[in-house]
Amino acid sequence: MVTRGKVVRVRIALLLAPALICVCSSAATSQSSGDLAAIKRFIKNQEAKHSGRAYEDYQSVVTGDLNHDGVNDAAVLYTMEALDSNNYVQYLTVFIRRSGHLVPVASEEVGGKNYRTADLRLIRNGLIFFDTLDYKDTDASCCPSIKGQTRYSLVGRKLKEVERPLKDR
Ligand SMILES: [Ca+2]
Secondary structure: OHHHHHHHHHHHHHHHHHHHHHHHHHHOOOOOHHHHHHHHHHHHHHHHHHOEEEEEEEEEEEEEOOOOOOOOEEEEEEEEEEOOOOOEEEEEEEEEEEOOEEEEEEEEEEEEOOOEEEEEEEEEOOEEEEEEEEOOOOOOOOOOOEEEEEEEEEEOOEEEEEOOOHHHO
16 A cells, blocks of 8 residues: 555656646746846847847847747847838847757747837747737838737747637737
8 A cells, every 4th residue: 555655646746747847937037147148149149140239128038938848948029220221120039948058049020110019928838929019001100009919939940920819819
């Protein structure tokens, strides 16, 4: 009977383990200095690549598991302003955690002047959620006004915009 009790307890512990990991990963919203340094380094390189400037005031980071390995990854939204014009583009870059370090794996344009404004909200169920503002015909370039939402998922090494089911709209 004692042996049977032990087996049961071990099984319960195994069942609980994934739940505990989920709680930990959703609660871990702060980023370590190493993570932030990796993100900063990446964005600095993008500034050179795009001949632009990405102001820290227009950057946001959310964490959550994006490749379904139970380990928190990071999604970063940053706005690249062109140095030679007043154009700007919003980029989403996903960093996957490998051996404890954040590694950039995919980037996508998710907003920008005369396209839409995207506001990074959170990661849930492997999806990256945004609030958006789209342009109606009479909106000025500065001020899109149609409120919406969208989601992105990491598929391989690409980011794909996911249409929401009609019932959720
Ligand atoms: Ca992960």
